[in-house]
Amino acid sequence: MLAVLGMTSTSCEKCTTCSCTNETTWEFENGFDATVEDAIVTAYEKEIDEDYGEIASTELCAKRGDFDGEVAAFEGQSHIISEGDNVQGYDWSLEFSRSCTCEE
DSSP: OHHHHHHHHHHTEEEEEEEEEEEEEEEEOTTOOHHHHHHHHHHHHHHHHHHHOOOOOEEEEEEHHHHHHHHHHHHTTOEEEEEEEEETTEEEEEEEEEEEEEOO
């Protein structure tokens, strides 16, 4: 009887493949100091790598009643950063996005 129950609980799980992709776009106005540009890129890339490192594709499995919440939690790891400033009279900007999705 226990073996049958064990097989039944396993079959009540639902699974899907989930993954995240990161995209970073930099813009520096013509004439921007290359040394300052390198310093900005290095600092932000380090922070992005530490806070939003790559998330490998994974198979997410959960009981049917918990599945939608688990998918929402995974997809909730999506994030957008939009930064910019003016340094020495020249503009720069950063657009970073992490898109986390699960297959339907």
